Each structure stands twice: as structure tokens, then as C-alpha cells.
Amino acid sequence: MSRIYNFSAGPSALPEAVLLQAQQEMLDWRGTGMSVMEMSHRGKHFMTIAETLYQDLRELLAIPDHYKIALLQGGATAQFSFIPLNLLNGKNKACYVNTGAWSGKAIKDASRYCQVQVSASSEDSRFTTIPERERWDIDPDAAYFHYTSNETIHGVEFPETPEVGDMPLVADMSSNILSRQFDVSRFGLIYAGAQKNMGPAGVTVVIVRDDLIGHADSSVPPVFDYQQQINNDSMLNTPATYNWYLLGLVLQWLKQQGGIAAIEQRNIDKAEKLYRAVDQSALYRNPVDKSCRSRMNVPFVLADSALDKEFLALAEKNGLGALKGHRSVGGMRASIYNAMPESGVDALIEFMAEFERTH
Structure with missing residues (x-):
């Protein structure tokens, strides 16, 4: 049977060239005599894969040196909680804009840890618009401002990065990262599940400005603490090694596309x-x-x-x-x-x- 055109919202289609390369390397990765999924995550072969992945991601997104990258598990859903646990830094309020199902879930989870100010919402339009920027109610004392750059379910996408002043801007880019150009330096933190544009489900990319990490309370488990994860190269626990490998192949494919x-x-x-x-x-x-x-x-x-x-x-x-x-x-x-x-x-x-x- 020939391959179909797969319009799934996620897990989504992967580039055929990536799948073919993974197929060719399944039993023997570059003469090692073993599959990537059999390799030690601490071994030299996998470390080569990981280092290349990080380098390619930095290159493609032009990530400044003072931003750290973590490759985590739990999907964007886990980040809904990790973000307030790491970024509140003694404050008790965060601002969110509600433009659909995923921003709504982020608001619900963040509300467990702090007071959430919904600065704007398009619920009254059934999430078919983005509220006009001049109508947003932003508390300058909030710890950060969160938005979902593309709502997968409702089909609403921010055409440009919103301006929120000096407050750290946090974005869920799960469904449009790597699809369009943007300036990473405008953000405090960016997170994205891999299963739309980057690879299979099982990896979540977090890009965070270095001054925003290291402030989690001591009660936060180490695997939820960005500083701890980054200090350990996202390997506090055994990572999803094969998914990292496929993510790396997608990044290389994207470079080949221009x-x-x-x-x-x-x-x-x-x-x-x-x-x-x-x-x-x-x-x-x-x-x-x-x-x-x-x-x-x-x-x-x-x-x-x-x-x-x-x-x-x-x-x-x-x-x-x-x-x-x-x-x-x-x-x-x-x-x-x-x-x-x-x-x-x-x-x-x-x-x-x-x-x-x-x-």
C-alpha cells in the first residue's frame, strides 16, 4: 500500500526522507552494529547525536548563547505546571491570554500554583479571533506573560510576536515552531511538543533565557526544575533516546530544505x-x-x-x-x-x- 497524505494534527506526518533514513539505520547506526534505541544515553555514539541535535536547533532558530535548551518529557501539558513552578520566583501572579483550547488548559493548570490574570480572551467569538492588543489588561507586577502562538484545534495563529514590555514572554509553540521565522531574544521561554513539526511524540523542547532558571523552590522535584535538568543535559532520567535521534534527523532535513x-x-x-x-x-x-x-x-x-x-x-x-x-x-x-x-x-x-x- 502506498503512503497516504496524512493531515493529522499530531502526532503528525514526518518527512519521508527522515523515515527512510531511520529505516536504513534501524539495525546498524553508522557501523556501530546496533540501533540507536539500544545505545547507552551516556555513550559516545549517542552523545554525538545529542550534540549535533543541540547545534542544529541553535543554528536553525538562531538561539542566542544566553539561552539554554532542555529536551524534556511529559509534553507541553507538563510545561503548563513546570512554568509557574520555575518562573514565579517569589511572585504570586502570572498573565495569560486565552485564545483556544490549549491556552485554556495552560490557564487551568497554572491556577494551581498562582493567581492567573486572564489579560484577554476570545472565548466570546468561539476562539475565531485574537483580542486586539490595546484591550489587553496586563499587570506589570506579574511574573510572566503566557500565550499560545498557534491553537491547533481552533486554527488561530498569532501573525507576529506580541509586545508585553519588559515582562518575560512565554510561548507555547508546539504546533508552529520551525514553521516560521521569529526572534528568540523577544522571549523569556519557549516550549514545544515535538509531534507536530519536529518529530514523534515523546520530546518537549524548552528554550529558556538563563536569568529565568535557578529560582524554583526547593520543594520542586529535580525533574521539574529547569536548572537541574539543564545542569544534567536533560538526562536526570534516561531520556527518550530514539525520539531525540528522530528529532535530530528532522532538523537535518529542515536544513537541507533551505x-x-x-x-x-x-x-x-x-x-x-x-x-x-x-x-x-x-x-x-x-x-x-x-x-x-x-x-x-x-x-x-x-x-x-x-x-x-x-x-x-x-x-x-x-x-x-x-x-x-x-x-x-x-x-x-x-x-x-x-x-x-x-x-x-x-x-x-x-x-x-x-x-x-x-x-
């Missing part, structure tokens, strides 16, 4: 093409305000929801997988991360046009 500037243009072209097809249709509709439509996750609904099941079944038969929208939103969702080739978007548009013609 880096983030090149992949961003490709992502712009894919998204514009798909949104144009939706907007010009009488059958499909995207509910998100055009000023903040996601390049990564494109939700759309059919004019007659009774056609949803047939649409999905026929799409599967045509090699277009995982298009069902999140249960909280309904309809369809096409996730078109870095690994989705333009041919996949073209195939989806062609199918949508034919489905509309016959319905």
Missing part, C-alpha cells in the same frame, strides 16, 4: 492555496478571522453537516487521511505542517472541488 526562511515560504504558499479554495467555495467555510488564520491547521465546515461522514469516507478512499475536525469544533481540519508536501494540499483541493461538484 532552513526556516525557505520552509516558511512553502508554508505560506500551501496555506494561501487551501484558504483560497475554501473561500471561493459555496460548500466549505472557514470560521476564523482572516487576520489570524493558522498556516498550520486549517479547519473548515461543510454547509450541510450531514455530508461530513461521506466526505471523510471518500477522502480516506482517495488517500487523504485524518481530516476529521476536533470533537469540540466538528467539521474538518487539515493540518499542513512542514512535512506536508504541496502535492498533498493540491490533492486535497482537487478532491474538495470534485466533492462539491457532485454534491
Whole structure:
């Protein structure tokens, strides 16, 4: 069976070249006679993989020297708690903006550790917009300001980095990291689960400014303490070694594509093409305000929801997988991360046009 075009929101499709390389190296990594997943995480072979991964990530994102990188477990969900545990530094308030399901989860978890000030929310628009910046209510005494740069479920993406003054800016970039250019130095902390644009599930990348670490209370377990993790090269416990390896392969693939500037243009072209097809249709509709439509996750609904099941079944038969929208939103969702080739978007548009013609 040939591979499908996989529009899953995550775990998502990986570049085929990466999968093929992993297949070739499965039993014997570069003449060692063993698989990466069999290697000691302290051994010289795996340390080479880890060092290359860190170097490539710094290069691709132009991460300044005074920022540290940690590769952790528990997904972005764990970071919802790790962030207040590490960044409150004696304060009792943090500011959050609520633009969808994932920022809502972050707010709920942070509320266990501090007073959360919801500086702005788009809940009244059913998370189809981003609140205007001039309406945000930010407490200058808060420890940090948190936002979700791309809401995977609702398909809302911040078009640019928000300005919050001198307060440390914290971003959940799980679903759009490595997909567009941004200035790391604008942030205090960035975190991202790997399973969208970076690799398989099981690794969470944390990029944190060095003055923000080392302030966790002594009661915080060492594996939750950024300083402890960084001091131990993210190896307080045995890391997800094979997932690190695959993350490294994705970073090398991205460099081969021309880096983030090149992949961003490709992502712009894919998204514009798909949104144009939706907007010009009488059958499909995207509910998100055009000023903040996601390049990564494109939700759309059919004019007659009774056609949803047939649409999905026929799409599967045509090699277009995982298009069902999140249960909280309904309809369809096409996730078109870095690994989705333009041919996949073209195939989806062609199918949508034919489905509309016959319905």
C-alpha cells in the first residue's frame, strides 16, 4: 500500500526522507552494529547525536548563547505546571491570554500554583479571533506573560510576536515552531511538543533565557526544575533516546530544505492555496478571522453537516487521511505542517472541488 497524505494534527506526518533514513539505520547506526534505541544515553555514539541535535536547533532558530535548551518529557501539558513552578520566583501572579483550547488548559493548570490574570480572551467569538492588543489588561507586577502562538484545534495563529514590555514572554509553540521565522531574544521561554513539526511524540523542547532558571523552590522535584535538568543535559532520567535521534534527523532535513526562511515560504504558499479554495467555495467555510488564520491547521465546515461522514469516507478512499475536525469544533481540519508536501494540499483541493461538484 502506498503512503497516504496524512493531515493529522499530531502526532503528525514526518518527512519521508527522515523515515527512510531511520529505516536504513534501524539495525546498524553508522557501523556501530546496533540501533540507536539500544545505545547507552551516556555513550559516545549517542552523545554525538545529542550534540549535533543541540547545534542544529541553535543554528536553525538562531538561539542566542544566553539561552539554554532542555529536551524534556511529559509534553507541553507538563510545561503548563513546570512554568509557574520555575518562573514565579517569589511572585504570586502570572498573565495569560486565552485564545483556544490549549491556552485554556495552560490557564487551568497554572491556577494551581498562582493567581492567573486572564489579560484577554476570545472565548466570546468561539476562539475565531485574537483580542486586539490595546484591550489587553496586563499587570506589570506579574511574573510572566503566557500565550499560545498557534491553537491547533481552533486554527488561530498569532501573525507576529506580541509586545508585553519588559515582562518575560512565554510561548507555547508546539504546533508552529520551525514553521516560521521569529526572534528568540523577544522571549523569556519557549516550549514545544515535538509531534507536530519536529518529530514523534515523546520530546518537549524548552528554550529558556538563563536569568529565568535557578529560582524554583526547593520543594520542586529535580525533574521539574529547569536548572537541574539543564545542569544534567536533560538526562536526570534516561531520556527518550530514539525520539531525540528522530528529532535530530528532522532538523537535518529542515536544513537541507533551505532552513526556516525557505520552509516558511512553502508554508505560506500551501496555506494561501487551501484558504483560497475554501473561500471561493459555496460548500466549505472557514470560521476564523482572516487576520489570524493558522498556516498550520486549517479547519473548515461543510454547509450541510450531514455530508461530513461521506466526505471523510471518500477522502480516506482517495488517500487523504485524518481530516476529521476536533470533537469540540466538528467539521474538518487539515493540518499542513512542514512535512506536508504541496502535492498533498493540491490533492486535497482537487478532491474538495470534485466533492462539491457532485454534491
